[in-house]
Amino acid sequence: MNELLVIEDLEVEFRERGEVSNQPLRGVNLRIGRGEILGVVGETGCGKSLTGLAVLGLLPAGAVPSGRILLDGAEQELGRPSPHRGDVVSLVFQNPGTAFNPVFTLGAQMDAVVARHRSGGGGRGLDRKARRAHVLDYLEQVGLPDPERVYASYPHELSGGMLQRAMIAMALVCEPKLLILDEPTTALDVTIAKQILELVLALRDRFDFGVMLITHNLGVVREICDRVAVLYAGRVIETGGTEQVLTAPSHPYTRGLLGALPARHRSGERLDAITGSVPARLVGVTGCVFAPRCPIAIERCLTEDPELVEVPGAADGDAGAVAHTSACIRTGELR
Numbered sequence: 001m002n003e004l005l006v007i008e009d010l011e012v013e014f015r016e017r018g019e020v021s022n023q024p025l026r027g028v029n030l031r032i033g034r035g036e037i038l039g040v041v042g043e044t045g046c047g048k049s050l051t052g053l054a055v056l057g058l059l060p061a062g063a064v065p066s067g068r069i070l071l072d073g074a075e076q077e078l079g080r081p082s083p084h085r086g087d088v089v090s091l092v093f094q095n096p097g098t099a100f101n102p103v104f105t106l107g108a109q110m111d112a113v114v115a116r117h118r119s120g121g122g123g124r125g126l127d128r129k130a131r132r133a134h135v136l137d138y139l140e141q142v143g144l145p146d147p148e149r150v151y152a153s154y155p156h157e158l159s160g161g162m163l164q165r166a167m168i169a170m171a172l173v174c175e176p177k178l179l180i181l182d183e184p185t186t187a188l189d190v191t192i193a194k195q196i197l198e199l200v201l202a203l204r205d206r207f208d209f210g211v212m213l214i215t216h217n218l219g220v221v222r223e224i225c226d227r228v229a230v231l232y233a234g235r236v237i238e239t240g241g242t243e244q245v246l247t248a249p250s251h252p253y254t255r256g257l258l259g260a261l262p263a264r265h266r267s268g269e270r271l272d273a274i275t276g277s278v279p280a281r282l283v284g285v286t287g288c289v290f291a292p293r294c295p296i297a298i299e300r301c302l303t304e305d306p307e308l309v310e311v312p313g314a315a316d317g318d319a320g321a322v323a324h325t326s327a328c329i330r331t332g333e334l335r
């Protein structure tokens, strides 16, 4: 069993007065292997963060999930954090400035995390001194100069880039098998962002954890992801090897994201970006949810629900190729 994370038909809905008011996840399917970095991309509101939060059992109040999530082979109870989930997954947020509590030193906050996670199981009995050494070790692993000083610092005393490194160290102190990074570089300037991505790559090579990298930035995906899953309106609409998807996108939405749609579509206008936006609320969708924005939509798209299927010809003659799938009823015609 080489899959670290398996998500099958994950749905999340919100209800108001007993009625479904929004269904932001409508059957997400994705997998992450050991040591693999999967990029989860899509426009704002498409369900990236909800997917990550569902894996952690940290969905917002009122969210009703269904489907399956297997972590390291173990089925997770949806909708509530399992006591052992923290040993398996860790989350790094977009804004390192708000992720730490301003009134405690970084060392105290990281020590509390280690103490909590090491109070039972294999690490029982780590005393204060051992925990401190453990935290300092990780501060060093993430490339922070002078770990002792960082340990004793308050969050406001560090720069954004340093805080993001400390945040990654805090996620790693429990030695998780899966790291979920939700827009880890969005709040950072370009140079620092690049260093953080390089750090994630280096740490992955050293510790062999899997990574779910949530981002709206395809440049970030190109930089470090092995595979990519493109999300649209609560579903994965295309997935494959990074190179495959970025150089030969199959789904019209991915083509739109990449500005790779044909320069002229049926009405004769130029189409660089995708016009329109993700529906704000999803309830009772029929047919392809992308149809209102799709330049190649046909009558059938309004009634048929496209499934995620293998892109024809994508892996021809290459038995070891990563599966390339797309959820568009015209996938076959597009190649």
Ligand SMILES: Nc1ncnc2c1ncn2[C@@H]1O[C@H](COP(=O)(O)OP(=O)(O)OP(=O)(O)O)[C@@H](O)[C@H]1O
Pocket (backbone or CB within 6 Å): 014, 022, 024, 042, 043, 044, 045, 046, 047, 048, 049, 050, 051, 060, 061, 062, 216, 280, 281
């Ligand atoms: N607490 C909530 N109550 C009701 N609907 C919610 C709630 N949280 C999220 N949603 C719905 O779920 C959708 C997806 O949210 P999510 O945070 O996963 O988007 P995202 O892809 O991470 O977007 P962004 O790129 O802006 O972070 C939202 O557009 C919203 O409709």
Ligand code: SF4
Pocket (backbone or CB within 6 Å): 251, 252, 253, 288, 289, 290, 291, 292, 294, 295, 296, 297, 298, 301, 306, 327, 328, 329, 330, 331
């Ligand atoms: S199924 Fe139809 S509307 Fe949906 S992406 Fe394909 S062509 Fe466009």
Ligand SMILES: [Mg+2]
Pocket (backbone or CB within 6 Å): 048, 049, 050, 182
């Ligand atoms: Mg988000």
